[in-house]
Amino acid sequence: MGLEKFDPALAVHDLIQDLKWSVELRAEFAANEAAVLDRYPLREDERRAIETRNFLALYDMGLHPYLGGQLARLIFGNEAGKGATVAVNKLVESLQGKGAVG
Amino acid sequence: MAEIVFAAGAPHAPGLIGLLEAAPVDVKDIVATTYRSLASALTSARADVLIVFANDHLANSRIRAYPDFLIGMAAEHRGPFEWFKPWIGCEDYTVKGSPGIAAALFNGMTRRGIRMFAQNENLKFDDNISVPVQLTNLAGMGIPMVPVLQNCTVPPIPDQHRCYAVGEALGDFIRNDLPSDMRVALLGSGGLSHEPGGARYYFIDEDFDRWFLDLVASGDHQKLLNELTLEKMEAAGSGGTSELLSWVVVLGAIGSKPGKSFGYTVHRDFKCGVGAVLWDMDANLPKRRAA
Numbered sequence: 001m002g003l004e005k006f007d008p009a010l011a012v013h014d015l016i017q018d019l020k021w022s023v024e025l026r027a028e029f030a031a032n033e034a035a036v037l038d039r040y041p042l043r044e045d046e047r048r049a050i051e052t053r054n055f056l057a058l059y060d061m062g063l064h065p066y067l068g069g070q071l072a073r074l075i076f077g078n079e080a081g082k083g084a085t086v087a088v089n090k091l092v093e094s095l096q097g098k099g100a101v102g
Numbered sequence: 103m104a105e106i107v108f109a110a111g112a113p114h115a116p117g118l119i120g121l122l123e124a125a126p127v128d129v130k131d132i133v134a135t136t137y138r139s140l141a142s143a144l145t146s147a148r149a150d151v152l153i154v155f156a157n158d159h160l161a162n163s164r165i166r167a168y169p170d171f172l173i174g175m176a177a178e179h180r181g182p183f184e185w186f187k188p189w190i191g192c193e194d195y196t197v198k199g200s201p202g203i204a205a206a207l208f209n210g211m212t213r214r215g216i217r218m219f220a221q222n223e224n225l226k227f228d229d230n231i232s233v234p235v236q237l238t239n240l241a242g243m244g245i246p247m248v249p250v251l252q253n254c255t256v257p258p259i260p261d262q263h264r265c266y267a268v269g270e271a272l273g274d275f276i277r278n279d280l281p282s283d284m285r286v287a288l289l290g291s292g293g294l295s296h297e298p299g300g301a302r303y304y305f306i307d308e309d310f311d312r313w314f315l316d317l318v319a320s321g322d323h324q325k326l327l328n329e330l331t332l333e334k335m336e337a338a339g340s341g342g343t344s345e346l347l348s349w350v351v352v353l354g355a356i357g358s359k360p361g362k363s364f365g366y367t368v369h370r371d372f373k374c375g376v377g378a379v380l381w382d383m384d385a386n387l388p389k390r391r392a393a
Contacts, residue, residue: 002300002340003257013165020161020185021226065341066160066255069299079188080120081371088303088373095301 007062011040012050016067019074026074053102055094104280106273108147108287109356110140111318111349112378113294114156114233120191121371129369129376136364136378137237143380144238144245149287151203151246153272155352156230156291157345158251161186162221168256171211171268173220174249175204181227181235192232200246203280207248210275216268218250225251234291245287254292254345262330265347266323269354276355290352292345294375295338302339306368310338311375314346319361319379323353342374349379359385 015037019026029036037047049057053075055068063071072091077083094101117125118133125133144152161183163169179197182190201222208220225231231249234240240247253259260268276286294314295307317326330350335343359381366377 002336003255006257008165008256017160017164023184026185064160064165064256065297065299067165067299069303070160072299073189078185080116080191081124084189085371091299092301092303 002065005060005062006064008064010046010062011042012046012058012063012071013067015040015042016071016074020070029074051102052100053090053094054100055091056097056099059095103277103282104284104286106276106288106356107285107383108144108149109352109359109381109383110143110288110378111290111293111346111352112136112140112234113374113376114229114291115296115372115374115376116190116229116233117369117372117374118233118376119236120189125369125371129367132365132367133237133376136376137234139364140378140380141238141243144287145243147287148285149245150285151200151248152240152287152289153207153248153250154231154234154289154291155250155252155348157254157348159228159230160256161226161228161230162251165256168253169219170253170260171216171218172225172251173204173208173218174199174225174251175201175208175220175222176224177201178224179227179231179247179249180224182232183226183228186228186232190229190232192236195232195235195241197235197241198244198246200248203246204248206279207250207275210279211271214271214274216271225249230291234289252348252351254347255341259332259344260347261332262327262347262350265350266327266354269351272351273355273357288352288355290349292348293343294346294377296342296374297339298342298373300340304370304373305339306370306373306375307338307343308368308375310334310343311366311377315363315366315377315379318349318353319363321358321360323358326350326353356381356383359383
């Protein structure tokens with residue numbers, strides 16, 4: 001699973017980049033994820049995949065894998081050897097066939 | 103004529119800092135030896151400036167407005183960017199920049215037909231710049247840095263031929279546009295095999311890594327350009343291995359030179375092969391550039 005399905009038009013790319021660039025947006029995402037998602041022109045299936053932590057579905061839609069890894073860290077943790085390891089394992093679990101890992 | 107006095111390629115996996123302490127002793131030894139050797143060579147080279155090419159990792163620009171090369175023109179480069187700090191486990195650093203050389207690079211590449219972008223504001227650095235800066239103690243050396251963040255992962259990716267041509271233009275710029283007594287160091291920061299964000303996140307392609315390290319140390323650039331395809335790098339780790347294209351830029355700038363490695367190691371938690379090459383800038387090999 002590489003870049004062959006990459007679709008740069010997906011709004012989830014902007015969501016991920018905004019989250020990593022803004023402490024305030026990350027806090028709001030943690031407190032009220034739906035309110036943040038409401039601001040992005042996400043497709044229905046795209047939003048559903050984010051909500052259910054279905055990275056496999058997002059990659060099938062065209063999410064760039066590098067940002068997929070960052071989305072996993074934004075959701076599951078970003079600290080070396082701790083939350084970041086959980087994030088990697090959750091992501092791999094989803095991509096290797098489980099789909100939703102929320 | 104300004105002179106390239108140091109040229110190297112080295113990986114920048116975040117685990118080299120944040121996960122190093124927990125790594126096996128033999129792995130730690132190779133990491134320490136590698137970056138200590140690079141730092142020593144950089145110091146001995148008495149460089150006036152270090153130009154670093156490294157994968158941007160989608161850290162600075164929207165994915166639909168993505169530059170292939172982005173020059174940092176700031177007077178000081180501060181990192182890592184806030185969100186990457188816990189992930190890298192890296193201390194804050196400030197490295198001197200060189201707005202004048204950065205501006206000259208931007209203008210010089212433009213005149214040579216190479217579209218680059220440049221930004222006065224501090225760029226957002228993740229492991230791409232933070233790991234080599236920290237592991238070589240670049241801030242302590244006091245050598246000014248000009249970072250050039252590169253598109254190694256957003257299609258269409260400038261391939262090995264394009265990156266080599268960019269490197270040739272870079273070499274021409276250094277030799278002909280910079281002051282005649284200037285001593286320039288070049289670092290390609292990236293690789294080796296890894297697949298960040300992919301289904302094979304823990305995959306490391308040892309065969310590929312050893313093949314690549316031997317090839318770039320040989321100085322055979324014709325073979326490199328023929329065989330280091332995007333497809334081959336994707337097979338060795340999608341979306342990550344292709345940041346070896348930063349090494350290719352450096353190779354284009356220096357031409358065929360032999361290099362030496364300081365060992366190769368694999369540690370699963372790093373999620374990336376580890377090995378670097380330092381090229382011998384005093385050697386003169388017959389030019390072996392692909393036609």
